[in-house]
Amino acid sequence: MHETTFAVLGTGGIGRRALEVSKAKDDLTPVAACDRHGVAVDHDGLDVDELLAATEGNIASEAQRASDEVSGDQPRTDGGTTVDDSSGGIKQAGADKGVAASVQADPTDAPIDDIIAESDTIDAVLIALPNLEHDFIPRVAERFAEADYEGVLVDVLKRSRVIGMLDEREEQLQDAGITFVCGAGATPGFLTGAAALAAQSFVEVHEVDIWWGVGLKSGYEDNRGTVREDIAHLDGYDIETARAMTDEEIEELVDEHDGVLEFHDMEHADDVLLERAGICDAEDVTVGGVLDLRNDEKPTTTTVTVTGETFDGEVATNTFELGDETSMEANVNGPALGYLKAAVRHNRAGDHGVFGPAELMPGF
């Protein structure tokens, strides 16, 4: 396999960890990273350790909030527990802030344009920005297409409705020569891929059940925004009511549940992505999970079960389970880079457009 160069948009939780995971991958070279105020580019490969040290404060939720206020952006309205802890928050200490604090970086007012300007030699871009509005990531994709970028774009978004917005832009992405993989984190992403593979025993899939467990005690402070969004999935709440809650109200709710929030029938893009891949109807997919804010141990084992009928008339259930010791972060970033690499292969061959993770698996 050729070497693959990639950029990271956003150095919140996901962006930082993607850089960290890439250190273990000989054939992946991070060459650019940015946040709101800084951009670092080195076509020979960034010094990841230095950059991570410089962006250390990026995952604090208070920083996120401050940054939202400065930029006038809406609070984050997308994503849930398992992936969307990426943040545009900025380092609060040091002479500069965030990426700009790195010796490899320059301050900028137009970080995405700066990355686009360097994108001729960048094979892939991981969009690790909070999806501030539903069409934020689709609009970022559009900007790359308008600049005739011919590489790979990967995001880790989660809401079903965003997929349709990307589809609307498919022709434009195709014309530019972009291979876009949407929803390539843990769920959708890793677990959607597992469902697509598990379906291979069957000629008809009856039901896909995705059930996740996340223990977030030590990461709670860094993931308050995510928790707020997850609350929108609870009975009696929606995005608007969750957004309107004060921190105190959220604490109260968490206390009422003894720190353990259980979610059912979440609006996760797994459903539309599996339907896209022809595996089952979106309505046959259920996503739920348990978030424990007072323990790091997972409160339940992350499990994908796929029930279907074989060609010889048997009904059976195939199961994929993640070891409880695998963190949310490991299960987001490994797959994000894994799908990125697969997409680069497709892109180099000339296979462009919008793909869900399940479409990069064996066909159903």
Next chain:
Amino acid sequence: MHETTFAVLGTGGIGRRALEVSKAKDDLTPVAACDRHGVAVDHDGLDVDELLAATEGNIASEAQRASDEVSGDQPRTDGGTTVDDSSGGIKQAGADKGVAASVQADPTDAPIDDIIAESDTIDAVLIALPNLEHDFIPRVAERFAEADYEGVLVDVLKRSRVIGMLDEREEQLQDAGITFVCGAGATPGFLTGAAALAAQSFVEVHEVDIWWGVGLKSGYEDNRGTVREDIAHLDGYDIETARAMTDEEIEELVDEHDGVLEFHDMEHADDVLLERAGICDAEDVTVGGVLDLRNDEKPTTTTVTVTGETFDGEVATNTFELGDETSMEANVNGPALGYLKAAVRHNRAGDHGVFGPAELMPGF
């Protein structure tokens, strides 16, 4: 997705069942099939039911033996329990034999050449021939390359050493424009793909353990050849000694084990295919399983476990389990056609060469 046309070489167990499974796939159209003595081609789509009825006797092992004697071929030396029950055996009843008995077919002395002659409009070819000698399937691939076939070839072979023979031919296959997927059945294939996906949580994979269960009571008579080959994996046996055994000696051995044969450290291509994909060293992969010849129920649950270390330093094990009700046949043929479809996508984009199933998964 476009419609995909495909041919099946060999109408033994795997070939027949691939045709049957394809009936459930709207976008897969079988347009050609052959065995030693007959070839059926219909570019609008074969009548699968009629063809299956005509080739009904093809999976009898006695027929296999008779056919080997007629053709002067060596007995089958490749494959094991889970996939290699494809057979060149021929129908023993009716005016014609095997495929030639179909109203859609013509008798032939050169079935593969006949398929090659029609291959301009065939997107993919499933090679469901017994790999009579280790280089039999590689030589079949060579013939397609020599004829400048520009499509997909898929096999379900299992022995590690065959992969190298395909690699030696990679340049020739690439030059012709062929995308060859080797080992795309249950194991390797389905389970190698599962291991590749399960590895995504980790930055380093310590161990992959593939453990299968097959219950074969009702299929024992049809799979005597396969059982003989599996015996070669038992302690104290190898391919030569197993081949030299009489049917009576095999019966005796099966009796000694009360019909249940347990295998450890099998030479299965899973190891080299996972190493090829950069996931782990071949020596970190173990393959074994239990074959029950007196029950149709699986004697053990088919399970893939992948143990590795995450980027944040945790060691964990991810697990993929197949429902016990899924037959060997379902787990061979679904994935074989699934990888075939994925390969067609790569092929159409211009991505040629030799691929293991794990290389068609998210990159590691």
